[in-house]
Amino acid sequence: MDPKKDVDEAVFTEKTDEEKKLVRKVDLYLMPTIWVLYMFSYMDRTNIGNAKAAGMNEDIGLDSNGYFLAVVVFQIGYVIAEVPSNMILSRARPSLYIPFLMVLWGTVAALMALVKTPAQLLGMRFLLGVMEAGFSPAILFIISTWYRRHEQSKRFMTFLSAGILAGAFGGIVAGAITDSIDGAHGIAGWRWLFIVEGVATVGVAFIAPFFLLDYPATTKKLTPREREIAVARLQADGITSSGENGEIAEVSHWKALVHAVSNWRLWLLCAGYMTIIGCYSLSYFNPTLVKGLGYTGAVITRYMTVPLYVVALAVAIPTCIFADTRPHLRPLLATTALVLGALFCALSAGIYAYTPRYVFLCFINSAIWTANPLALSYASVSMGSLHPETRAISLAIVNGMGNLAQIYGSYLFPDRDAPKFLKGFGTYAGLLALGGGVYACAYVLFRRSPFKART
Structure with a gap:
């Protein structure tokens, strides 16, 4: 193809x-x-x-x-x-x-x-x-x-x-x-x-x-x-x-690992995915952010975090269904979601009124949760031609690097920054914008030089 x-x-x-x-x-x-x-x-x-x-x-x-x-x-x-x-x-x-x-x-x-x-x-x-x-x-x-x-x-x-x-x-x-x-x-x-x-x-x-x-x-x-x-x-x-056809024994563990880590395309996908999962740390702070908007009581705070995820589902599901009808647009759809997420993070860094900020939080979560399956499916299909073990290792590296990014993401919302959290929202805005740029680059580069099987 x-x-x-x-x-x-x-x-x-x-x-x-x-x-x-x-x-x-x-x-x-x-x-x-x-x-x-x-x-x-x-x-x-x-x-x-x-x-x-x-x-x-x-x-x-x-x-x-x-x-x-x-x-x-x-x-x-x-x-x-x-x-x-x-x-x-x-x-x-x-x-x-x-x-x-x-x-x-x-x-x-x-x-x-x-x-x-x-x-x-x-x-x-x-x-x-x-x-x-x-x-x-x-x-x-x-x-x-x-x-x-x-x-x-x-x-x-x-x-x-x-x-x-x-x-x-x-x-x-x-x-x-x-x-x-x-x-x-x-x-x-x-x-x-x-x-x-x-x-x-x-x-x-x-x-x-x-x-x-x-x-x-x-x-x-x-x-x-x-x-x-x-x-x-x-x-x-x-x-x-x-x-399939005895292929499972064709490549040693070591050779599959070398094939994976020596492919520059893998590291571009890792860079993009790290910007998404680094921002996943926001989920650890959603209760704190919602409480900072004026909601009091543990029970009320728990319930007020629910719409953040419901809106995310409402946005992510139809987007992913559409992405499967136009697979070539997955990186561009991920780029769009990440850029919009960056915009709402920037707005959250500058607007502190309760209602607008709560709405912004809904759409920031939506952008992150929408970009994630788009990024994973794009990585998966891009690597489709690789030997199964090489693909398994590559996907594990992408997922692992993404989880590693949560370490620095967890530093960004210390209690002392409440209620503005300028450092957190500002950094997330930059990360999401960077991720959008990475997937836009991947869209161009992978069409010219896609993943290829190696033996």
Whole structure:
């Protein structure tokens, strides 16, 4: 396919009845399952904020700097383990490997209820990051392995919507747990929060193998004819698939890693994605920002953060559906979302009236959550021709670098800057504008020099 064409002809290829039936079956297995799994993943990594609100800091003697370190060490463990985990994934069965990871991180999440000192909390948060690191890049790789180029944006949006809803209602659920069983059996509510959510994750892990699929050429949940169709439709888009024609053994781990890190296109995508995920740290501060707008009381503050995520869904879903009808426009749509996000951040830095700033927050969140699935699907389809293991490593690097960016993003909204938060909104405006420029450049450069398979 000529990358310089303005229209991706694959979009307009009519699906046969067999292919339509296959896609519906794959969707039925994969999408609800990974949605639920990501919901638990998101809650387990972010429930530290709800534990803090329920009295964890006071009970274990954790100060504000210690809390910040607890957030950061998770990201460090996460970044360290992502690439090795996807190396294993490319040669393992996803239907077993992902639930295995869930058992590990769910166990660690539950054991966090036992911490008694800040040092113990830091150690458990680091371990949680290591154990959970393989999940998100695994899902990115699986979606890139099952769906054609014009089908991926809305699937990534479906996956990420679990995080949006977890962000919207996670605080309310956590409040219900901590308030209802606080002190039961002499255990504090914040400890029960870790226990309940961690044990629930482990329980779901034992159900997941019945629904998760392996790779198109190897999954046992499809008939031989369905596997043939699944592989053929990916080949039509030039997308390689693990287990296809013995290809899985063609490249060593080391060679796949070298192929990935030596490709300049990967680092351009990393730079763009870091600007998006660096701004994801805003979700840690939404309750603080909403409270600063004049809303009082923990319950009211929790409820007033919900519209921020609802608006994000209302904007992101139709945008991603449209992106799948015009795949070549994904980087330009991401650029548009990021530039608009930069504009609203700049307005927030200069306008402090309650109502306008609340509206700006809604659209800043919308820009970030819309750009994320567009960026992921663009990275996935751009790498479609790479060897599966090289693509798995590359996607893990993109995701890992993005998560690394949350470390500096977390520094930008200190309490002393309230209520204006000029440094935070100003920096976010610059980051989002930079990200828009990166994806605009990628649109031009990748059309002239796309990713190519290497052996």
